[in-house]
Every structure is written in C-alpha cells, then in structure tokens.
Amino acid sequence: MATVRQLQITFDCAEPERVARFWCEALGYVVPPPPEGFGSWEEYDRSLPTEKRGAWFACSDPTGAGPRLFFQRVPEGKTAKNRVHLDVRAGTGLVGAERLATLQAECERLVALGAVCVRVLLADEENESCIVMQDVEGNEFCLD
Known part of the structure; x- marks a missing residue:
C-alpha cells in the first residue's frame, strides 16, 4: 500500500x-x-537579499483538510491554458437553478476580489452547471 503524503499545489x-x-x-x-x-x-522579506524579496508566498487551510498553496515568482508570464486547474466546490450537492444561483453568487464575490468570469457552462444531459474563471493573474479555475 502506498504511503499517503501531504499535498501542496504550486502556482x-x-x-x-x-x-x-x-x-x-x-x-x-x-x-x-x-x-x-x-x-x-x-x-x-526585508531580511532577504533584494533579488529574493517577494519571491514566494503561501497560504493554508486553517482546518488542515485542504492542501497548502504555494506561489513562486517566475520571470515569464502565463502564455497558455493551464494543464491543471483548481475546482472550487461551491455547489456541491446542489442541482438545477439552486446550484446555478449559488455558483453565480460566488462568482460575483470572486469578481469583486479581482477574478474574471470567463464563461458559464449551463447544465445539460450529462453535467451540472459550472463557471470557468481566472484568478488575479489569469490562472484558470472552475466554480462547480
């Protein structure tokens, strides 16, 4: 059996x-x-050499349940779609109009923080609604 390890997601x-x-x-x-x-x-940060100041930052789930998020400065900008993205589970267990209203309310809250709403994917025969978004630097994520 494999050993369970902690997970960190790096941006x-x-x-x-x-x-x-x-x-x-x-x-x-x-x-x-x-x-x-x-x-x-x-x-x-002020104790570091100039070139290392602001080079990284992190945040974590106060409950310890979610992964630590680590952010590292890189010289190049984002040029293509993410190959991995976060799904922010705002509508878990909800369906139909109730789910869509919950997702849209969360979308509005995140837009006020600097996110961008890319597109709303409405429910169909196979999938419930979700909203594709970008964070403050253009990293894609989904509200689902």
Missing part, C-alpha cells in the same frame, strides 16, 4: 503575495505565521 506567478491573498479570500485560507524570529512577513 508560478509574477506577484506571489497578491495571488496568495486572493486565494486566501476565495477559499477561506490563512497566511501562516512568519518564520521564527520575525514579527511579520514584511520584516522577514
């Missing part, structure tokens, strides 16, 4: 802290405390 991005703080708001995640000996993340 390449231009502004790690900005993207991390969006996901904190989107998912109810929190920023972990700064490293020992530092009163804040800003203080820690």
Whole structure:
C-alpha cells in the first residue's frame, strides 16, 4: 500500500503575495505565521537579499483538510491554458437553478476580489452547471 503524503499545489506567478491573498479570500485560507524570529512577513522579506524579496508566498487551510498553496515568482508570464486547474466546490450537492444561483453568487464575490468570469457552462444531459474563471493573474479555475 502506498504511503499517503501531504499535498501542496504550486502556482508560478509574477506577484506571489497578491495571488496568495486572493486565494486566501476565495477559499477561506490563512497566511501562516512568519518564520521564527520575525514579527511579520514584511520584516522577514526585508531580511532577504533584494533579488529574493517577494519571491514566494503561501497560504493554508486553517482546518488542515485542504492542501497548502504555494506561489513562486517566475520571470515569464502565463502564455497558455493551464494543464491543471483548481475546482472550487461551491455547489456541491446542489442541482438545477439552486446550484446555478449559488455558483453565480460566488462568482460575483470572486469578481469583486479581482477574478474574471470567463464563461458559464449551463447544465445539460450529462453535467451540472459550472463557471470557468481566472484568478488575479489569469490562472484558470472552475466554480462547480
């Protein structure tokens, strides 16, 4: 039997802290405390060499149930569709109009935080409704 390991999801991005703080708001995640000996993340960041400042940021599920999200600065911008994306399960267990209304309300909340609504996929014979979105740096995710 395989050993169960913890999962971390890593995002390449231009502004790690900005993207991390969006996901904190989107998912109810929190920023972990700064490293020992530092009163804040800003203080820690100032202790680093200039080229390493703001190079990464992280957030985690306060319940410990969800994966840690890690954001690392990369020099290149996003150029293509994500090959992996997050599904934010806002409508679990809901169907039809109730599900769509719940997803649309969550979409509006996330748009107010800087996300972009790409398209609404309405329910058909096989699938329930979902909403394709992008975070503050264009990373695709779905509300489902």
